[in-house]
Amino acid sequence: MIGLYHPRARGRCRMTKKPDPFTVPFGSILCDWMTTARADDGPFVYRGSPEPFGDLSISPAAHVLHYGSAIFEGLKAHRQVDGSVAIFRLDSHVARMVTSASRLRLPEIDPSLLHQMIVDAVAANADEVPDPPGSLYIRPTLIGTGADIGAAAHPASSALLFVVNSPVGDYFKGGIRPLTLQLETSTPRTVPQFGMVKCGANYAMALGPTLDAMAGNEAIDQVLFATEGDITETGASNFFLADDERIVTRHLDESFLHGVTRDSVIQLARHFGYEVEERSIDPEELVDWSERGEAFLSGTAAGVAPVGTILYSGKTLTIGTGQPGPNTLRLRQALTDAQTGAAPDTFVWRTPVGSQ
Structure with a gap:
């Protein structure tokens, strides 16, 4: 007899019908299969295969509900030009999540276990990976589950690690x-x-x-943060300036997320011969750049997204012509080609995934 979680049983399970991901909000469609692992005063234990997507059960006293012991990642799998599926920058996302778990004093994640959980989940949901420009969004999540409402000064000793997938279209x-x-x-x-x-x-x-800004002006897509006069990122993406010779982005420190897509853009730009400047960016620089350069955002969800207008101190700065610039589009296309297999895997960023 074949159990519910046996790979052959999964092969017999019909994929549920879902809407076109381009017609619904980003991330609102969930795939049929997920992977889970639990840690109870020890290492995470993974059953070794996906299970049907479903609700989770945790105690009302769970550490995560009271003390915020939760981290997550966001990465993508892409349909390749040959019809196969590959995950983009898997090892980099796994490494970042391992670091996040350590910072929040959550149980240690074995990188190889998380790697396998992500690959297994994507393989089980491979039929749901849309064609480009769509993709499969991958959301690994780790939460503290220990039932102890007096544990404000103690880390979570037990935890749940899980991976869910979502077919997605455009973020913006x-x-x-x-x-x-x-x-x-x-x-x-x-x-x-x-x-x-x-x-x-x-x-x-x-x-x-972000909500306050959008309520005051429905044309606003994101808020760009420049706390203490130093531009870092928006609520969901890193920020770049560009011209024909260079790209500029904020240098890394502990005040904002070290974007994996940011790193991909930098490596692609250097490959093309751009000078890369990682430094502080004063908001006043935007006036000069608006007259001669380009601006764009980068992120797993957004990819490379052109910026046409920045509202600052009562001024409306039109960046360049106000339309996507040639350097932005060049880097966007290079990133897309790297993700979808339309270009050689020069940087070894793609992890092939077979369906199960």
């Missing part, structure tokens, strides 16, 4: 279009000490300013 509505950003100079982007950790609190920090 309208596809490739120039975005409008509102510059925010007073509110911090992240929680001090944990800026480089991918945890919910950092996204909550950006939510209020």
